[in-house]
Amino acid sequence: MARSFPPDVIVLDAESLLHARFARGKAAPRLVQAKSYRLPAGTFVPAPVTPALANEGALAEAVRRLRVESGNWQRLSLLLPDSWFRMNIIDLPSFNAKQRDAGDLVRWSLKRTLPLPPEKVRVAWEVIEQDGSAVKVLAVSAVDTALAAIERLFASAGFEVILIEPLGLNLWNAVAVREGNTEKDRLFVYVRDDEFTTAVFRGPRPLFIRSRNLSGERTLEQEIRLSANYLRDTLRAGALETCYLAGNRVDGNVSSILTGEFGANVRAIALTDFIERAAIEIPPAQAELVACTGVFTA
16 A cells, blocks of 8 residues: 555445545555445436536535544545546647646647536646657546535545545556556456446556446447447557456456457456455445555555
8 A cells, every 4th residue: 555645545426425444454455444325316416527516415414424433534535437537648749747837738638528618627637658749648637616516525524635536547557556567458448337438558558548428328238349349440459468347247248248349358357356355344336446446556
C-alpha cells in the first residue's frame, strides 16, 4: 500500500455506497472491513456527463450510518462509475505540461466532445506519450458541481475526500502493477449491471478507452461485437496478448465472445488474486474491491 493514501476507500454509485478499509499485508493489501449501504431510488438522477445528486438527505443518511458504524476517521479516496466521467485521449500538437495554463489548454481541447461548456467540468490529465512538443494526453473529466456536491456532503460528516477517480482506471492500475512490464497490446473489459468499459493498452500506455451505458436497445454481446469492429477498423491494434475481464456477474459466454472477437487469452480478474485472504464477509462487489486496491499502486 502506498503510504500517501489513507486506508479507507469509498465506492459510490447511484444505488449504493461501499466502504472498504485496508491494512498493509505481507505481499498484498489486507481487507479488514467491507460494508455496503443501499441508496434509495432517485438519490442521483441522470444529467449530462455526471449524474446530479437529487436527494442529499438519502446520501447523508448513508454517510451518517457509515460514520456511526466505522469509527472515528477522516480521510478517504472516492471511486465513481466510469460512466460518470468522460475519458479522452487527445492529441496536442504543441504542449508544455509545466506551463501555468496547461490545464486550461487540456480543458479547452475537450470542448467538441462535451455537451456542456468546458469551464463547467473538473479535469485531471496525464501526458502518456511525447514526440518533441507534440503530446498525447489522457484527460478524465466530470461535472464540477456534481463532484463538489458529493465532497460537500462528506465534509459535513467530517470526511475529507482526497481523491476522486473512475473505478475502471483503478481496476487497471491494480492489474498492471501485478502483471509487470510488457510492450504488447492488452485488452481490458469491465462489465457492470448498467455499463461497461473497454480499453486497449500498449504496454503501460492507453491507446483507447471508452465507457458505455448498457440499455435495452442492445445486449452486452452486441456491444462487445460493436466495440471489436471499431477497434479492428479504427485503432488497428496489434495482436492482443491478453484480455482482462472484470465484473461481478460475467459468465463463460462473455469470455467466449471476447475470445472469438479478439483471439486473446481471457483472464478473469478475481479479488483473491489482489488481497491477502480476508477473515470477513466479502460483499458481492468484488470487482469494485479490486479497484479499491488500485488506489494504492500510485
